[in-house]
Amino acid sequence: xxxxxxxxxxxxxxxxxxxxxxxxxxxxxxxxxxxxxxxxxxxxxxxxxxxxxxxxxxxxxxxxxxxxxxxxxxxxxxxxxxxxxxxxxxxxxxxxxxxxxxxxxxxxxxxxxxxxxxxxxxxxxxxxxxxxxxxxxxxxxxxxxxxxxxxxxxxxxxxxxxxxxxxxxxxxxxxxxxxxxxxxxxxxxxxxxxxxxxxxxxxxxxxxxxxxxxxxxxxxxxxxxxxxx
Amino acid sequence: xxxxxxxxxxxxxxxxxxxxxxxxxxxxxxxxxxxxxxxxxxxxxxxxxxxxxxxxxxxxxxxxxxxxxxxxxxxxxxxxxxxxxxxxxxxxxxxxxxxxxxxxxxxxxxxxxxxxxxxxxxxxxxxxxxxxxxxxxxxxxxxxxxxxxxxxxxxxxxxxxxxxxxxxxxxxxxxxxxxxxxxxxxxxxxxxxxxxxxxxxxxxxxxxxxxxxxxxxxxxxxxxxxxxxxxxxxxxxxxxxxxxxxxxxxxxxxxxxxxxxxxxxxxxxxxxxxxxxxxxxxxxxxxxxxxxxxxxxxxxxxxxxxxxxxxxxxxxxxxxxxxxxxxxxxxxxxxxxxxxxxxxxxxxxxxxxxxxxxxxxxxxxxxxxxxxxxxxxxxxxxxxxxxxxxxxxxxxxxxxxxxxxxxxxxxxxxxxxxxxxxxxxxxxxxxxxxxxxxxxxxxxxxxxxxxxxxxxxxxxxxxxxxxxxxxxxxxxxxxxxxxxxxxxxxxxxxxxxxxxxxxxxxxxxxxxxxxxxxxxxxxxxxxxxxxxxxxxxxxxxxxxxxxxxxxxxxxxxxxxxxxxxxxxxxxxxxxxxxxxxxxxxxxxxxxxxxxxxxxxxxxxxxxxxxxxxxxxxxxxxxxxxxxxxxxxxxxxxxx
Ligand SMILES: Cc1cc2nc3c(=O)[nH]c(=O)nc-3n(C[C@H](O)[C@H](O)[C@H](O)COP(=O)(O)O)c2cc1C
Ligand code: SF4
Ligand code: SF4
Ligand code: SF4
Ligand code: SF4
Ligand code: FES
Ligand code: FES
Numbered sequence: 001x002x003x004x005x006x007x008x009x010x011x012x013x014x015x016x017x018x019x020x021x022x023x024x025x026x027x028x029x030x031x032x033x034x035x036x037x038x039x040x041x042x043x044x045x046x047x048x049x050x051x052x053x054x055x056x057x058x059x060x061x062x063x064x065x066x067x068x069x070x071x072x073x074x075x076x077x078x079x080x081x082x083x084x085x086x087x088x089x090x091x092x093x094x095x096x097x098x099x100x101x102x103x104x105x106x107x108x109x110x111x112x113x114x115x116x117x118x119x120x121x122x123x124x125x126x127x128x129x130x131x132x133x134x135x136x137x138x139x140x141x142x143x144x145x146x147x148x149x150x151x152x153x154x155x156x157x158x159x160x161x162x163x164x165x166x167x168x169x170x171x172x173x174x175x176x177x178x179x180x181x182x183x184x185x186x187x188x189x190x191x192x193x194x195x196x197x198x199x200x201x202x203x204x205x206x207x208x209x210x211x212x213x214x215x216x217x218x219x220x221x222x223x224x225x226x227x228x229x
Numbered sequence: 230x231x232x233x234x235x236x237x238x239x240x241x242x243x244x245x246x247x248x249x250x251x252x253x254x255x256x257x258x259x260x261x262x263x264x265x266x267x268x269x270x271x272x273x274x275x276x277x278x279x280x281x282x283x284x285x286x287x288x289x290x291x292x293x294x295x296x297x298x299x300x301x302x303x304x305x306x307x308x309x310x311x312x313x314x315x316x317x318x319x320x321x322x323x324x325x326x327x328x329x330x331x332x333x334x335x336x337x338x339x340x341x342x343x344x345x346x347x348x349x350x351x352x353x354x355x356x357x358x359x360x361x362x363x364x365x366x367x368x369x370x371x372x373x374x375x376x377x378x379x380x381x382x383x384x385x386x387x388x389x390x391x392x393x394x395x396x397x398x399x400x401x402x403x404x405x406x407x408x409x410x411x412x413x414x415x416x417x418x419x420x421x422x423x424x425x426x427x428x429x430x431x432x433x434x435x436x437x438x439x440x441x442x443x444x445x446x447x448x449x450x451x452x453x454x455x456x457x458x459x460x461x462x463x464x465x466x467x468x469x470x471x472x473x474x475x476x477x478x479x480x481x482x483x484x485x486x487x488x489x490x491x492x493x494x495x496x497x498x499x500x501x502x503x504x505x506x507x508x509x510x511x512x513x514x515x516x517x518x519x520x521x522x523x524x525x526x527x528x529x530x531x532x533x534x535x536x537x538x539x540x541x542x543x544x545x546x547x548x549x550x551x552x553x554x555x556x557x558x559x560x561x562x563x564x565x566x567x568x569x570x571x572x573x574x575x576x577x578x579x580x581x582x583x584x585x586x587x588x589x590x591x592x593x594x595x596x597x598x599x600x601x602x603x604x605x606x607x608x609x610x611x612x613x614x615x616x617x618x619x620x621x622x623x624x625x626x627x628x629x630x631x632x633x634x635x636x637x638x639x640x641x642x643x644x645x646x647x648x649x650x651x652x653x654x655x656x657x658x659x660x661x662x663x664x665x666x667x668x669x670x671x672x673x674x675x676x677x678x679x680x681x682x683x684x685x686x687x688x689x690x691x692x693x694x695x696x697x698x699x700x701x702x703x704x705x706x707x708x709x710x711x712x713x714x715x716x717x718x719x720x721x722x723x724x725x726x727x728x729x730x731x732x733x734x735x736x737x738x739x740x741x742x743x744x745x746x747x748x749x750x751x752x753x754x755x756x757x758x759x760x761x762x763x764x765x766x767x768x769x770x771x772x773x774x775x776x777x778x779x780x781x782x783x784x785x786x787x788x789x790x791x792x793x794x795x796x797x798x799x800x801x802x803x804x805x806x807x808x809x810x811x812x813x814x815x816x817x818x819x820x821x822x823x824x825x826x827x828x829x830x831x832x833x834x835x836x837x838x839x840x841x842x843x844x845x846x847x848x849x850x851x852x853x854x855x856x857x858x859x860x861x862x863x864x865x866x867x868x
Contacts, residue, residue: 047557048712050752061751067557082751089748093717128741129721154716173552176535178720180710 005072023065034116036155038066050090055080096129099150105208112206141191144216152209158201170195235403238519242399249387260293263311267300267464273307281327285334299465301379302619318355320348365634374581378465386507389468397587402521409480422576425669434563435481438571445486446574450539453652456683459577463497467504473580478525492531536707555755598624602668612685629663643688651680653703654760656767676767692789693772697764698726704761715758718749731792734780788853795857802850810840
């Protein structure tokens with residue numbers, strides 16, 4: 001068992017354990033830090049969404065809280081002008097590659113993009129950036145859910161669940177750079193893939209990229225273990 | 230190791246060295262022709278030159294030996310050969326072709342006329358012909374990692390051993406590994422892969438990671454377009470890198486190491502493979518090296534070639550058969566690297582410094598360069614500079630000295646504009662910044678980076694906006710796409726730059742571009758994203774007026790951005806007697822006016838630049854105008 005540590009988040013004294021990642025400690029204690037790609041239980045954080053920045057006392061540059069290991073008497077601020085600037089910028093970048101349309105989006109009640117915007121007072125529209133073209137097509141071949149890549153934020157939660165939790169591995173990352181996507185092996189449709197339609201990825205998806213078809217949502221909500229706390 | 234065992238190792242090495250020296254001496258008892266056949270030489274035609282020498286030497290029945298050597302660094306003068314003939318200083322000749330090869334054999338080897346009119350430089354001090362130190366470049370250059378490059382046969386280990394090669398290893402094996410580590414730490418050697426991290430500290434971290442399996446990896450991915458130092462070293466003197474890796478392996482307790490070489494470097498792969506075989510045969514690699522208790526195997530891993538695979542964590546993942554995508558740190562590789570084991574990853578040059586540091590001592594090494602940046606810097610000098618090539622100068626040399634003395638300034642009498650330093654994610658520094666010393670810290674302060682050591686010289690014809698766009702396009706395409714800032718930020722930056730160069734820039738673009746560039750720099754996961762904005766940030770800092778001209782006047786001051794220029798034939802310069810340009814135009818845009826002079830139909834012109842290139846220097850009648858609106862003015866006057 002790791003050693004207990006006392007830390008300070010926004011001046012609040014909090015009990016934690018050494019080596020824990022700060023993001024999880026904060027969330028557990030009801031302090032919200034924007035995040036999309038953090039996955040509880042994933043040993044090595046992917047650190048890809050770049051939304052979870054915090055300011056560590058004694059450190060001039062913001063650091064990502066999903067990779068920040070707790071040490072005793074660590075003191076962080078969840079907000080600072082630098083943190084706010086990076087979060088705002090990363091968020092707008094994600095929106096610039098996202099087919100916005102919350103009103104008709106199946107996930108609007110649980111969307112984490114909307115949550116981040118609300119928590120941080122960010123706009124759900126582009127202010128300085130142009131909308132980037134996307135070639136994403138919608139895969140509605142599965143019986144129970146739809147995969148709309150134009151709303152995927154590449155957080156990797158679905159990939160993790162499919163691969164590491166239910167061990168099916170129907171989804172994975174593919175291609176590089178701006179073309180990076182979540183897709184099936186050899187880009188076949190979900191119906192042709194090894195997908196067993198457990199629905200866990202749909203539960204885990206923070207955005208409107210994976211959503212259940214009308215009336216197909218399983219009665220017992222999926223046991224998504226990627227988030228927790 | 231006890232005293233006796235150490236003495237046995239030394240003795241075994243002494244025997245190797247004596248044998249090698251005797252063999253090499255025997256070779257040089259007769260005439261020797263050394264042909265530079267690294268990739269640069271081969272590209273310039275070294276192989277037919279070598280064959281020509283072989284043919285003529287054979288025809289005339291001469292005892293001359295022909296030897297392959299690597300790159301001497303004077304790539305502008307390739308193909309290069311060095312001819313050594315007893316009784317003469319060794320002479321280096323450049324710009325060789327088959328005829329000159331035949332002539333040198335006849336005149337020099339047979340008739341004792343060294344053809345000084347074709348010689349570039351003599352290798353040894355003498356009273357008949359200048360040596361390297363008689364040229365400005367020789368005054369500034371000081372070679373540590375390139376010392377043997379171009380002078381020895383990389384395919385014959387005896388050449389290296391005869392020059393004291395593997396002596397540092399032999400001496401080190403007589404000491405405790407901790408002593409070897411201390412030497413590297415005391416030398417303050419900084420890694421040459423880009424970031425300048427102290428090698429000794431990295432090695433020490435691997436030692437401190439505890440016992441058990443460890444790895445040493447040499448990073449020879451060199452994905453920067455325009456950089457070829459690491460390739461040059463591996464093709465020219467692979468043993469020096471092998472020896473450096475063995476010293477590292479001994480210091481940290483690793484028994485296995487890898488050369489990570491990009492697959493696009495087949496000659497480097499081949500020469501390293503051969504070098505490893507020969508080292509193994511001599512007992513310098515494998516089990517019980519030189520009879521000591523130290524075992525170490527080195528192997529080659531051929532990389533997939535993506536630029537980002539040169540990044541430490543991506544490199545290790547690609548070696549493990551995964552996608553070459555950077556990972557968050559910690560853990561550092563020194564704690565958990567290849568196969569989850571402590572791993573030391575260093576650049577080719579970093580390893581190449583290690584044997585000389587042991588041979589000549591820490592104090593010697595620290596006497597070169599500056600306090601915080603001991604040693605030399607190796608650059609591949611390319612672009613609009615008279616003398617391109619591989620150069621090695623002490624840290625602290627100024628950029629001005631490097632470009633104007635060593636490289637002899639911009640080619641063709643053009644005016645210098647900027648030095649783009651550090652590879653595709655380096656910065657562009659203007660004339661005013663040329664007096665800063667070359668070292669990791671000063672370059673960083675100026676907004677550039679040492680990076681891999683690519684140095685591109687730009688002149689008045691280069692548009693800084695287009696240049697920034699060019700480099701950003703490279704990094705944007707090489708982004709692995711994992712993290713938000715780099716994947717999307719570089720794309721938006723590129724789109725904005727493209728718009729500006731196409732004349733569609735708008736007020737406010739520069740502010741957005743600058744903000745985004747800073748955010749990508751500060752927010753990206755790995756150094757590809759964190760450094761990608763450098764060309765943009767430095768050009769915005771030093772050449773903002775060029776951006777503003779593009780946006781507010783729709784004018785490209787360097788006359789490079791196609792959408793912002795038009796081609797125009799000046800009637801007062803054009804000659805009725807000439808019509809060269811007409812045929813050069815692929816779209817038949819050039820017509821003859823009533824008065825017999827030529828003019829361009831702008832509707833048809835595709836701005837291919839052919840007419841400007843073909844118009845004879847006597848006339849120089851074709852010019853570029855920017856903004857295109859100037860055309861009305863010109864044509865109005867003509868009427
Ligand atoms: C995108 C990217 C590409 C890189 N490419 C190389 C390379 O080709 N060669 C190299 O030695 N280091 C490269 N590096 C730096 C390595 O990550 C690492 O820092 C270096 O190999 C460590 O060696 P050193 O300490 O000897 O400098 C690259 C880094 C990044 C971010
Ligand atoms: S995923 Fe969220 S942000 Fe995107 S359209 Fe749906 S509700 Fe809106
Ligand atoms: S900075 Fe670029 S290359 Fe590096 S991890 Fe992020 S997307 Fe990949
Ligand atoms: S620039 Fe090219 S296309 Fe235009 S007139 Fe000259 S030759 Fe023709
Ligand atoms: S080549 Fe030059 S000089 Fe000759 S016709 Fe063309 S523009 Fe005139
Ligand atoms: S949650 Fe930390 S980078 Fe995505
Ligand atoms: S990232 Fe697209 S579903 Fe999670």
